[in-house]
Amino acid sequence: MRPQFILFGDSITQQSFSHGGWGAALADTYSRQVDVILRGYSGYNSRWALFLLPHIFPLNTSTKPPVAATIFFGANDAALLGRLKERQHVPVEEYKENLKKIVNHLKERSPTMLKVLITPPPIHEEGRRAFFRASGEILELPERTNEMAGIYAKNCLEVAREMDLPSIDLWSKMQEVEGWQTKFLSDGLHLTVEGNAVVHKEVLRVFSEAGFCPTEMPSDFPPHLEINENNPEEAFEQQHCSAAAAI
Amino acid sequence: MRPQFILFGDSITQQSFSHGGWGAALADTYSRQVDVILRGYSGYNSRWALFLLPHIFPLNTSTKPPVAATIFFGANDAALLGRLKERQHVPVEEYKENLKKIVNHLKERSPTMLKVLITPPPIHEEGRRAFFRASGEILELPERTNEMAGIYAKNCLEVAREMDLPSIDLWSKMQEVEGWQTKFLSDGLHLTVEGNAVVHKEVLRVFSEAGFCPTEMPSDFPPHLEINENNPEEAFEQQHCSAAAAI
Structure with missing residues (x-):
């Protein structure tokens, strides 16, 4: 009955x-309008995401496709080779190709679906060190750097330009604000409540601009103040809802 | 693909x-397992909810029914006759009948669906007065009382007993905690973050007990640590996911 937004990405x-998450905030913003469907896969990179596509965005189905999707990968792809998280690493050229494959698959699912690419957030290397230190692991060298995340962000934006899609440059946007390192990032990578608010605001802006x-x-369904308490059927009939006469 | 929980109720x-809401917290708890679908209608009472049933829980459809639903009405039904919000009032006997109609409709949609009845929360009358005062309205007499909310809560629990359904006695549960009036209620009726946490905990308990x-x-899909980075297909095949070979 309701249109769907799908949030497709990593952790x-x-x-x-x-608590304070950007997906929940979207669901709240569109609470009587759209179902916001969560398809986030912690630790996944764009390579592993490809395996999910036929399941999350099935082709050859009579079910209605989502009207919009966010595609938000790259934070794991950008994990450095030869460092602690190298198993998640995906070379930047392949990342770019994988994003294109994701977009093309979504186009095949629905040409009219709004597809929004979101870059990985910036990385606060000291925050990452502190995070690992807290769990007893000493990083000689960071597993992710802000510079490398920036390269992936740049490539994500290039895909958006090449494929004429809206995008959110989260990597740059967050760094515009002084103190972004701890204001927006809880462990140098994941988002604080304020960081989530930045994503919510940006997604809402792009979605709003796109209709x-x-x-x-x-x-869906009349606001309660439009229901005549002496004749409630009326309001529901006006919205092309059959009365619940059969019940 | 994923099972669904539907949250059906009022504001x-x-x-x-x-922010801090119990529905979002459930979606987070079941983030890779269940889609938590929001069907809340601000201001609605159980009488008006009946009009929504054929749309939210359609019969004669081939689509999968939700595996569980919360039914959470009564706060508006309990608005007092002859007071500011009397248009929302539903007599308690009719409230009880309406709850039964809702449950019976859901049974018809799916006999195996878990149906959980939630009572209205308690009312803090002074909180309601303060809420209206802040918008320039002076209440001579409260539009809702805690005593009346308790009568509706009791009747909700009776329906659950009569129909052999699990229930959450939110009205009593909240009042067990000292300072519930402002700890759990933001305006004497709606929930604070801590009040939301009570609902989340109770729903989670009942859902867990019910399987x-x-x-x-x-x-859904392997945890990223179970993916062999040199042979990712393997993990996805094990989960009966076809590889994204066609992409």
Whole structure:
């Protein structure tokens, strides 16, 4: 009945319904309008994401496709070779190709679906060190660097340009604010409540610009103040809802 | 692909994805397992909810029914006759009948669906007065009382007993804690972050007892640590996922 947004990504998406999360905030913003569906996979890079595509965005189905999707990978792809998290590393050229494969698959699912690419957030290397130190692991060298995340972000934006898609340059956006390192990042990589608010705001802006403005979209079922308490059927009939006469 | 929980109720459900909300917390708890679908309708009472049933829980459809639903009405039904919010009032006997109609409709949708009845929360009358005062309205007499909410809660629990359904006695549960009036209620009726946490905990307890324990339910797709970086296909094949060979 309702349109769907799908949030497709890694842990920063999976955690987006935690306290203050950007996914939950979107679900709240569109609470009577859109179902916000969580498809976040902690630790996944763009290579592993490809295996999920036929399941999350099935082709040859009669079910309605989502009207919009966020594609938010890269934070794990950018893990450095030869460092602690190298198993998640994906070379930047392959990352770019994988993003294109994801977008093309979504296009095949639905040409009209809004596809929004989100770059990985910046990395606070000292935050990462502190995170690992807290679990008893001493990093000689960081497993991720902000510079490398920036390279992946740049390539993500290039894909968006090449494929004429809206994008969110989270890597740059967050670094515009003084103190971004701890204001927006809880462990040098994942988001604080304030970091989540940045993502919510940016996604909402892009969605609104693309025709999904919550103040202009229809809500399902009449607002309660439009229901005549002496004749409630009326309000529901006006919205093309059959009365619950059969019940 | 994934099972669904539907949260069906009034504003306390509609707002359940706001900051710290119980619905968002459930979506987070079951983030790789279940889609938590929001069907909250601010201001609705159980009478108006009946009009929504054929749309939210359609019969004669081939789509999979939700595996569980929360039914959370009563806070508006309990608005007092002859007071500010009397248009939302539903007599308690009718409230009880309406709950039964809702449950019977859900049974028809799916006999195996878990149906959980939640009572309205307690009312803090002074909190309601303060809320209206802040918007320039002076209440001579409260539009809701805690005593009346308790009568509706009792009747909700009776329906659960009569129909052999699990229930959550939120009205009593909250009042066990000293300072519940402002600890759990933001305006004498709606929930604070701590009040939301009570609902999340109770729903999780009931769902877990009924077979939806998040630590025992399967997660979709392998955890990233189970993916062999040199042979990722393997992990996905083991989960009966076809490889994304065609992409």
